[in-house]
Amino acid sequence: MSASAFLSRFDAARAVLPGDASLREAAAGVLRARGLPGPREEAWRYTRLRPLSEADYAMPVPGREVSLPASVAALDAPRLVFVDGTYRADLSVPPSKAVLRTGVPAMGPLARPESERLVALNTMLAADGAELSVAAGVDAGTVVLVSLGGEGVAFHPRHAVHLARGAKLTLIEICAGEGRYLHNPVTSITVEAGAILTHLRLQDEGIEAIHLSTIYADVAEGGTYDSFALTIGARLARMEVHARLGGTAAMAHLNAAQLLGGVQHADFTTVVTHDAPATQSRQTVKNVLTGRSHGVFQGKIEVSRIAQKTDGYQMNQALLLSPDAEINCKPQLEIYADDVKCSHGATVGALDADQYFYLRSRGVPAAEARAILVRAFLAEALDPIAHEAGRALLENAVAGWWERHPA
Amino acid sequence: MLEIKGLRAGIETKEILKGIDLVVPDGEVHAIMGPNGSGKSTLSYVLSGREGYEVTAGEATFDGQDLLSIEPEARAALGLFLAFQYPVELPGVNNAVFLRTALNAQRRSRGEPELDAVQFLKLARAEVKRLSMADDMLKRNVNVGFSGGEKKRNEVLQMAILRPKLAILDETDSGLDIDALKIVADGVNALRGPNFSALVITHYQRLLDHIVPDRVHVLSAGRIVRSGGPELAHQLEAEGYASVSEAA
Ligand SMILES: Nc1ncnc2c1ncn2[C@@H]1O[C@H](COP(=O)(O)OP(=O)(O)OP(=O)(O)O)[C@@H](O)[C@H]1O
Ligand SMILES: [Mg+2]
Numbered sequence: 001m002s003a004s005a006f007l008s009r010f011d012a013a014r015a016v017l018p019g020d021a022s023l024r025e026a027a028a029g030v031l032r033a034r035g036l037p038g039p040r041e042e043a044w045r046y047t048r049l050r051p052l053s054e055a056d057y058a059m060p061v062p063g064r065e066v067s068l069p070a071s072v073a074a075l076d077a078p079r080l081v082f083v084d085g086t087y088r089a090d091l092s093v094p095p096s097k098a099v100l101r102t103g104v105p106a107m108g109p110l111a112r113p114e115s116e117r118l119v120a121l122n123t124m125l126a127a128d129g130a131e132l133s134v135a136a137g138v139d140a141g142t143v144v145l146v147s148l149g150g151e152g153v154a155f156h157p158r159h160a161v162h163l164a165r166g167a168k169l170t171l172i173e174i175c176a177g178e179g180r181y182l183h184n185p186v187t188s189i190t191v192e193a194g195a196i197l198t199h200l201r202l203q204d205e206g207i208e209a210i211h212l213s214t215i216y217a218d219v220a221e222g223g224t225y226d227s228f229a230l231t232i233g234a235r236l237a238r239m240e241v242h243a244r245l246g247g248t249a250a251m252a253h254l255n256a257a258q259l260l261g262g263v264q265h266a267d268f269t270t271v272v273t274h275d276a277p278a279t280q281s282r283q284t285v286k287n288v289l290t291g292r293s294h295g296v297f298q299g300k301i302e303v304s305r306i307a308q309k310t311d312g313y314q315m316n317q318a319l320l321l322s323p324d325a326e327i328n329c330k331p332q333l334e335i336y337a338d339d340v341k342c343s344h345g346a347t348v349g350a351l352d353a354d355q356y357f358y359l360r361s362r363g364v365p366a367a368e369a370r371a372i373l374v375r376a377f378l379a380e381a382l383d384p385i386a387h388e389a390g391r392a393l394l395e396n397a398v399a400g401w402w403e404r405h406p407a
Numbered sequence: 408m409l410e411i412k413g414l415r416a417g418i419e420t421k422e423i424l425k426g427i428d429l430v431v432p433d434g435e436v437h438a439i440m441g442p443n444g445s446g447k448s449t450l451s452y453v454l455s456g457r458e459g460y461e462v463t464a465g466e467a468t469f470d471g472q473d474l475l476s477i478e479p480e481a482r483a484a485l486g487l488f489l490a491f492q493y494p495v496e497l498p499g500v501n502n503a504v505f506l507r508t509a510l511n512a513q514r515r516s517r518g519e520p521e522l523d524a525v526q527f528l529k530l531a532r533a534e535v536k537r538l539s540m541a542d543d544m545l546k547r548n549v550n551v552g553f554s555g556g557e558k559k560r561n562e563v564l565q566m567a568i569l570r571p572k573l574a575i576l577d578e579t580d581s582g583l584d585i586d587a588l589k590i591v592a593d594g595v596n597a598l599r600g601p602n603f604s605a606l607v608i609t610h611y612q613r614l615l616d617h618i619v620p621d622r623v624h625v626l627s628a629g630r631i632v633r634s635g636g637p638e639l640a641h642q643l644e645a646e647g648y649a650s651v652s653e654a655a
Contacts, residue, residue, distance in 0.1 A: 363483035376499030
């Protein structure tokens with residue numbers, strides 16, 4: 001669908017969409033003027049939205065019957081379930097230690113529809129979302145945010161997460177579904193002083209689906225935004241994360257793994273802004289690519305003049321399991337302070353033949369040997385995940401990946 | 408029984424093994440000695456199925472089964488084990504998990520029930536103790552940060568747990584201290600019996616004092632130039648390879 005097709009959907013629906021109409025009109029104006037991102041734009045050089053422009057999506061019909069993935073029940077935690085972008089109280093178990101509001105898009109304070117067009121698209125058409133707040137000093141435990149998509153629809157949920165001073169939360173996000181659909185969520189995250197948000201994401205959308213998500217995270221003094229995103233689903237995916245470290249010693253971990261096969265394309269794009277002294281960012285991004293899949297990592301670290309003693313680290317590694325798989329990596333450093341430590345690195349390689357032979361010489365069959373070496377490649381990213389149930393969820397997804405892409 | 412006949416093999420650009428004939432009957436331990444670069448490791452790799460070598464002539468069978476046409480894991484399942492001259496590090500792979508995966512893969516292929524984590528650890532801990540290895544060896548990543556001698560001991564640990572029918576030990580004694588040499592030799596001797604045979608590649612008589620071989624072969628420039636009893640190793644130690652090569 002083109003921008004104008006989305007705009008005419010908006011024209012038909014604007015009367016019934018809840019929330020602030022002026023934000024929507026402004027976002028529509030951005031799309032009308034500039035359209036959807038195209039390959040001539042620097043930020044979209046490696047990721048073409050062509051499958052999106054070729055698709056045609058309807059507005060979701062609420063209330064359809066779905067069954068929750070078994071992995072959700074296994075987490076045994078409060079859960080917020082969205083089906084085709086609409087909150088479903090009948091499938092959800094609200095948290096007791098966090099305040100939840102649903103029914104309207106949670107616009108949040110951080111989004112920039114004027115610079116990110118997919119955010120403009122979301123702002124224009126968002127119909128629902130979760131607003132989750134944890135009060136000062138409260139440890140709200142774990143909350144699971146589930147999105148299930150179905151055939152032929154586009155949905156643009158808008159979420160906001162707020163952790164007050166010293167609060168704690170683990171948010172586990174699972175995106176799944178079946179059929180051709182577009183999931184275009186935007187999440188605004190604010191972490192106040194000393195608060196810790198752990199954000200584990202499993203992007204396991206249907207194999208024909210498109211996943212385009214944008215996260216804005218703002219971390220105050222001594223706060224931590226610790227995230228890990230595993231991408232295994234969708235035909236076309238882009239996860240964009242904008243993290244701003246706005247208080248002294250604030251910290252962000254934007255770790256990710258992309259396991260792709262067939263003709264999948266996935267893009268992990270980050271912009272980390274160090275905007276206060278002694279802030280720290282860590283990004284370890286691992287790609288395992290087979291078939292004719294294509295992985296992209298674009299990571300930008302910006303260090304403002306006042307952000308002395310910044311410590312920024314970025315590493316992108318790719319394991320190419322087939323000669324037709326492809327990886328693009330674009331690190332970018334923009335540093336205006338003089339006393340900083342920033343580093344980035346990238347490696348691309350195939351399976352190590354000596355390691356592979358060593359395993360097989362011990363009787364481990366070829367497929368299992370490959371799985372062991374891929375798991376080992378991911379160890380650095382997966383092992384530090386302290387949340388046991390969350391790590392188990394991701395481990396299972398990695399283990400099951402082989403069944404989809406037998407070598 | 409391992410039977411090698413007229414085996415010629417090499418890499419793309421050159422022939423390394425130039426016609427090897429060798430028979431190792433069940434229950435016997437044979438030593439292979441020979442100068443650096445003579446092809447000892449190449450022989451062990453070709454037998455265990457490492458990629459990159461081309462076999463141009465001859466054959467190798469184990470218990471009558473052709474080895475050269477089957478995958479490395481199938482050779483392991485038949486009971487072949489290679490203790491590597493340079494053991495490979497596997498960052499991110501836990502040693503205990505590695506060993507259990509290997510053991511269970513072999514058991515599966517032989518139609519035997521797999522061991523669960525508890526059963527396996529009991530077995531593994533006993534072997535670790537017998538080989539006087541540090542307890543944390545099982546918890547560490549395979550060979551990562553191991554000292555040279557620890558890596559060699561880890562090879563012997565794998566052998567003790569996998570209980571092969573035919574073990575090829577490629578310079579397992581190199582880098583071992585005197586006590587470790589004895590422990591490793593004891594580990595091999597413990598397996599000796601009518602259903603176990605071994606090909607022990609070494610440069611030193613010292614190992615053969617502990618693992619007394621039934622036969623000693625000298626490999627030189629890709630050929631076995633001399634075979635004899637244990638006394639041959641003593642002669643080599645005293646006189647060097649020149650004496651036997653000329654005699655051949
Ligand atoms: N992959 C390779 N590429 C190039 N040369 C090789 C390769 N593999 C073996 N060779 C050569 O083949 C010859 C035999 O090597 P091999 O490792 O089998 O010797 P070796 O008898 O085990 O020696 P050492 O006692 O030093 O361990 C050597 O000259 C070696 O350089
Ligand atoms: Mg050698």
